[in-house]
Amino acid sequence: MHSNDGLGSGMGSDGDVDVLAALVADAEGAADVVRAGQIREVRVLAAAGVLAEKQAAGASEKVKAREMALRGIAAELAGVFVTTDRTLQRRIDEARDLVENYPVTMAAWEAGRIVRGHVRVIQEVGCLVPVADRAEFERVAVERCEGERPNRVLEALRMIAERMHPRTFTERHEEAAAGRCVRVQPSSDGMSDLIATLPTVIADGIVDRLTRQAREIINARAQADAASAGAGAGGDAAASTDAGRADALFNPDAAGADGMVDPTHGDVSSFVDDARTIDQVRADVFSDLLLAGTPTLDPTATGDGNGTLGAIRAHVQVAVSALTLMGQDDGPADLAGRSPIDAATARELAGNATSWDRLLTHPVTGTVLECDSYRPTSAMIRLLRARDRHCRFPGCRQPAIRCELDHTIAASDGGVTHVCNLANLCKRHHDVKHHTRWQVRQLPGGRLVWTSPTGRIYREDAPPPLVVFTLTVPPDPADDEKSPSRSGPPSRSPGGPGTPPGAAPPF
Incomplete structure (x- = not known):
């Protein structure tokens, strides 16, 4: 046999075809032997399950006795099949179910009409069918499987089983949908699987949207690369337009009021060093949507505005x-x-982070010994603004509301987040404290002692309050009895007309 297309050597000679035919015949024989071995194994395992049932027949606690008998038999057979006894026990249960509940399937398998893969599919789907209808299901399923690959009949058999189920699919779906959930399964190397059990149409829709968004990003990335290459080689306006379209995906401001992209706004920096695969982009878009997106259905929303769900962050x-x-x-x-x-x-x-806590742990056991927040609480901020009123650097009058709270002793050096170690400093003097030789100590009562680079000392007392409320000793009732009259004009407080009763005058 010769060929004029240059592939003659690859087509094989008549002798090669004869060898291949012999191989096919041997393969058919091997398949028959394998099938016979598989069927024999299933029947042996099913018989093992029957034996365990027989051994437990006379026991008072039948369920437990059967379990113990089954474990012992599985452990014995596990040595023969070179596997674990747990695996063998599971296979025994599956084999007994197949032999006792799917006789039509077993007969078709023994006759060579179907293979092991078909048997697995029929047994997997058949559990949905009522026992009374299972024989009819097996008959239809075997006919459907003949001449077809096992992977191609799974969906068809599922549809057949669904039609035979005594309850409607809608009823069962509503019941199953009540169990929808999201769970995290930790993995290795700092990764986890986020698993969402959802109605199929929702899950399919999620994957479709993520896929289309990922492809749009990858396509825009290719346009950006082409635009950059064109610009580097003296590109034209078309390349600039491509860059603008790519930028619009990541920068909505690139588009005009009519939604069209401004080709002069071509900034492709979003795609620099972006070599993500479609799976990686899809995962990133999924994360962004969940962490930063606003739910379409928000039961907390009102007709006058958005609800609270969109403002919640992880x-x-x-x-x-x-x-x-x-x-x-x-x-x-x-x-x-x-x-x-x-x-x-x-x-x-x-x-x-808007706030984080510092933990002091035992160097050996790791037990937490002390905990304090690095960032002050709202109550601390209010107290310190009231106490300081302005920047606490010598001579500065910047209002405290425009200052930053500084740890007098830095947190990295062991300073606690407490009013005794915090003070308001404006941005300028905050930088002076941290980046020059100026030093400061805080004494009780919020008093700061500054030391300049030349050694001069400046004492910064907390500004005195405008009004101070003091405790007064309550009057003795005996004095009231001695008083000739309790009538008359009210007494003035020593602070003057504007001072509340019981208050000291301003300093």
Whole structure:
């Protein structure tokens, strides 16, 4: 046999075809032997299950006795099949179910009409069918399986089983939908699987939307790359337009009032070093939508405005060492209740957090000995604004409301987040404290003692309050009895007409 297309050697000679025919015949024989072995194994395992049932027949606690008997038999057979006794016990149960509840399937398998893969599919789907209708289901299923691959008949058999079910699919779906949930399954290397059990149409819709959004980003990235290449080689206006379209995906301001992209606004920085696969982009879009998106259906919304759901943001609890936080090592951080997370993520979370707590732990046992918040509470902020009233650097009068709260002793040096270690400093003098040789100590009562680089001392007392309320000793009732009259004009407080009773005059 010759060929003129240059592929003759690959087509094989007549002798090669004869060898292949012999291989096919051997394969058919091997398949028959394998099928016979599989059927024999199933019947042996089913007989083992019957034996366990027989051994437990006369026991008072039949269920427990059967379980113990089954464990003993499974352990014996596990040595023969070179597997675990747990696996063998499961296979015994499956084999007994197949032999006793699917006789039509077993007969078709023994006759060579179907293969092991078909048997698994029929047994998997057949559990949905009532016992009274199972024989009819088997008959239809076997006919459907003949001449077809097992992976192609699964959906068809499911539809057949659904039609035979005594309860409507709608009823069963509503019951199953009541169990919808979201759960996290921790994995290794700081990763986890987020699993959502949802109605199929919702799950399919989610994946479809994520896929289309991911493809749009990847397509825009390709346009941006082409635009950059065109610009580098003296590109034209079309390349600039492509860059503008790409930028619009990440920068809505690039589009005009009519929604069209302004080609002069081409900024492709969003795609720099973006080599993500479609799976990675899909996962990133999924995360962004869940963490920052607003639900379409918000029962807290009213006709006058948005609800509260969109304003809710995710909260996580992370424990990270001070050395890792400062970048001196890359040890993992601990995400409470989950697996470790990488150092870079922990630093990013700490930098963006509105508040975080410092933990002092035992160096050996790791037990938490002390805890304080790095960022002051709202109550602390109000108290310190009332106490300081302005920047506490010598001579500065910047209002406290426009100042920053500073740890007199830095938190990294062990300073606590407490009013005795906090003071208001304006941005300018906050930087002076941290980046020059000026030093400060805080004494009780909020008094600051500043030391200049040349050694001069400046004492900054907390501004005196405008009004101070003092406790007065209550009058003795005996004095009232001695008083000739309790009538007359009310007494003035010593602070003058505008001072509340019981208040001292302003300093």
